[in-house]
Amino acid sequence: MGRPPCCDKDGIKKGPWTPEEDIILVSYIQEHGPGNWRSVPTNTVGLQRCSKSCRLRWTNYLRPGIKRGNFTPHEEGMIIHLQALLGNKWAAIASYLPQRTDNDIKNYWNTHLKKKLKRFQSAFQTQEPQLPGTTSTSSSPHYKFGNDDNVATQPQLTSTCYASSTENISRLLESWMKCSPISNPKHHDNDDNNNNNTSYHGGCVGEQDDHFETLMSFDNLNDHKESMVTTTCDSVEEDIINEGGNKVNENIDSMEEDDENNPPLTFLEKWLLDESTTSRQVTEEILRLPSMF
DNA sequence: AACCTCTTCAACCGCTCTCGA
DNA sequence: CTCGAGAGCGGTTGAAGAGGT
Numbered sequence: 001m002g003r004p005p006c007c008d009k010d011g012i013k014k015g016p017w018t019p020e021e022d023i024i025l026v027s028y029i030q031e032h033g034p035g036n037w038r039s040v041p042t043n044t045v046g047l048q049r050c051s052k053s054c055r056l057r058w059t060n061y062l063r064p065g066i067k068r069g070n071f072t073p074h075e076e077g078m079i080i081h082l083q084a085l086l087g088n089k090w091a092a093i094a095s096y097l098p099q100r101t102d103n104d105i106k107n108y109w110n111t112h113l114k115k116k117l118k119r120f121q122s123a124f125q126t127q128e129p130q131l132p133g134t135t136s137t138s139s140s141p142h143y144k145f146g147n148d149d150n151v152a153t154q155p156q157l158t159s160t161c162y163a164s165s166t167e168n169i170s171r172l173l174e175s176w177m178k179c180s181p182i183s184n185p186k187h188h189d190n191d192d193n194n195n196n197n198t199s200y201h202g203g204c205v206g207e208q209d210d211h212f213e214t215l216m217s218f219d220n221l222n223d224h225k226e227s228m229v230t231t232t233c234d235s236v237e238e239d240i241i242n243e244g245g246n247k248v249n250e251n252i253d254s255m256e257e258d259d260e261n262n263p264p265l266t267f268l269e270k271w272l273l274d275e276s277t278t279s280r281q282v283t284e285e286i287l288r289l290p291s292m293f
Numbered sequence: 294a295a296c297c298t299c300t301t302c303a304a305c306c307g308c309t310c311t312c313g314a
Numbered sequence: 315c316t317c318g319a320g321a322g323c324g325g326t327t328g329a330a331g332a333g334g335t
Contacts, residue, residue, distance in 0.1 A: 016303070016329085038320060055321075056304065091323060106324075107302050 013048040017057055025054055026062055060103045067099035071108055079105055080113055
């Protein structure tokens with residue numbers, strides 16, 4: 001039924017990765033570096049995966065510096081705002097949250113934020129009378145919503161637990177990161193910063209694995225993380241405007257500006273995190289948003 | 294306890310983009 | 315300029331677990 005799979009060959013394994021496969025892949029990348037994915041299946045023994053699967057596994061799960069689960073309020077705000085600005089350009093959005101993968105952000109958006117925003121929109125539309133000089137369409141935030149009708153449940157933040165062999169993988173990664181400068185996947189172009197700081201954060205495999213977290217932590221990480229996470233929306237918007245709406249994944253330095261200008265997102269974040277906020281506050285704050293929203 | 298429904302997210306798929314020959 | 319291979323992206327799927335009846 002449907003389209004033939006890209007790797008529909010005998011001997012090509014699909015489905016969830018095992019810890020053993022992870023170790024093989026990490027070992028290979030430790031030796032050769034990420035990239036040239038085509039050669040990964042042929043040059044590894046016991047890894048019966050297609051190149052795409054290997055790349056995906058690495059970029060979304062095994063790559064050092066990935067933070068999983070427990071999105072912070074700032075991260076949520078960033079995602080919401082960037083999604084409103086960029087649409088479903090998950091890779092572009094992920095470039096502003098280097099610790100998060102595009103897949104993770106996409107999933108989080110689809111399972112949590114979209115529902116939250118829909119509740120937000122409902123509250124906004126049902127409780128707030130029209131303000132003078134506005135229309136319902138012009139005053140509403142231009143967030144896009146899916147057709148989800150089941151929005152009653154409160155989202156839960158869960159961290160993904162992982163199979164047993166993460167310590168082995170972490171050791172491999174640890175030694176690799178100690179010996180070689182990282183070359184990260186291309187779509188996180190701003191990781192040039194990371195290369196300088198060697199600032200990666202662990203936690204790739206869930207909260208339970210404190211050992212992994214410890215192994216993968218580096219001193220400068222938190223500074224870098226803070227600078228990314230507290231990036232103001234204004235600076236992001238400037239990027240987008242300056243670059244004519246093209247993918248905006250460069251110039252991280254410019255993102256380290258102050259966040260004291262009371263960006264328009266602040267209130268939305270507040271509302272999303274504290275749904276007891278009154279709809280009037282929501283309305284007033286949304287109306288102050290720049291026209292491009 | 295058993296069954297059903299819903300939610301989550303890792304992984305897959307096909308399309309598009311990029312780049313070298 | 316054209317073509318092909320490889321890489322990247324965004325949409326979608328489905329297994330597994332949680333929660334409800």
